[in-house]
Amino acid sequence: MGDARVFTEGNTAQLLSQPVRHTGYDFAVAIDRIEAEADGVVSLTLTDPDGGPLPAWTPGAHLDVLLPSGRQRQYSLNSDPADRRQYRIAVRYIADGGGGSREIHEQLRVGDRLSVRGPRNAFAFIEAPQYLFVAGGIGITPILPMVVAAERAGTPWRLMYFGRSRARMPFLCELALLIGGDVVVRPDDEFGVPNPRMIFEQTSTGAAVYVCGPPPLAEAARAVLSLHDPTASLHTERFSPLPVRDGPPLLEVDL
Missing domain, CATH: 3.40.50.80 (Nucleotide-binding domain of ferredoxin-NADP reductase (FNR) module)
Known part of the structure; x- marks a missing residue:
């Protein structure tokens, strides 16, 4: 399993006061951590290569991830929307899939850069009594x-x-x-x-x-x-x- 922290706040308020430099739809992120979360599942923590804040998102949102091979895959964000220092996605290894999960599990390393699009949300979280x-x-x-x-x-x-x-x-x-x-x-x-x-x-x-x-x-x-x-x-x-x-x-x- 990965670490047992739910989400960390840190200097989130200070970070949110900084301007977001990502004005286009595509932008680069760096892989800060790769952690085993379960058998066949790894998480990737993604950060701005220059240390700036990432675009805001809401629960249910996902990223389009453009892999070095040219494959494009969509992964749900599962970190804390209030912490714009980092994104986290999780990927299950699928041996007989289209190759995207194998590429992430077998080829990507900490420090690698990826191009991503979004975040976008087609699974919006609404207010409800329960x-x-x-x-x-x-x-x-x-x-x-x-x-x-x-x-x-x-x-x-x-x-x-x-x-x-x-x-x-x-x-x-x-x-x-x-x-x-x-x-x-x-x-x-x-x-x-x-x-x-x-x-x-x-x-x-x-x-x-x-x-x-x-x-x-x-x-x-x-x-x-x-x-x-x-x-x-x-x-x-x-x-x-x-x-x-x-x-x-x-x-x-x-x-």
């Missing part, structure tokens, strides 16, 4: 800053975190330090494969429900909440786009 967070595996990455935000605001929250085993679930040490809500950790090798329907039947009335993980989690959330609690607001982020069903074999797009 929250239910549901994360599957590496899906904890966009959820973690949201949990911390709810904790700081004093808003009731519950996190249900699923994975194959504790050894493969990143940021357990950081989550253990959060005492303002309820953290439920359920690895499959200890509790069996979860029934997604049972997760969302426990949703409190009017809660904001945030889900990030395998497609069955989001599909179950939509099905259950529409019947169990239509007052809940559902927010999801997928690892891949929805499949196209019954679509035309060819599309022509003019730009």
Whole structure:
């Protein structure tokens, strides 16, 4: 695991008073730290090469990372939005994937520079009277800053975190330090494969429900909440786009 610090404030107020020099969409960052967070998962801490503040972001945001090979990948920011000295992303090694995770795990080193775009947010964190967070595996990455935000605001929250085993679930040490809500950790090798329907039947009335993980989690959330609690607001982020069903074999797009 990585270190057990949740987030550090340091001289954040002083840093926020400095002007942001990044005026373009693309900008450079340097890899300050690479840490093992779980089996097959590393985190990269990214900083401004000149020591300046990084662009502001909000929970749920992600970066487009342009790798030295030319590959482009998107990774959720999971550090502290109030600390603009650094960003942190986490990457799970996928042996049979498109090569981006292998490049990060096997080739990148501390001191390397990367070009990034963003941050952008398509998974915005809204104000709500209470929250239910549901994360599957590496899906904890966009959820973690949201949990911390709810904790700081004093808003009731519950996190249900699923994975194959504790050894493969990143940021357990950081989550253990959060005492303002309820953290439920359920690895499959200890509790069996979860029934997604049972997760969302426990949703409190009017809660904001945030889900990030395998497609069955989001599909179950939509099905259950529409019947169990239509007052809940559902927010999801997928690892891949929805499949196209019954679509035309060819599309022509003019730009």
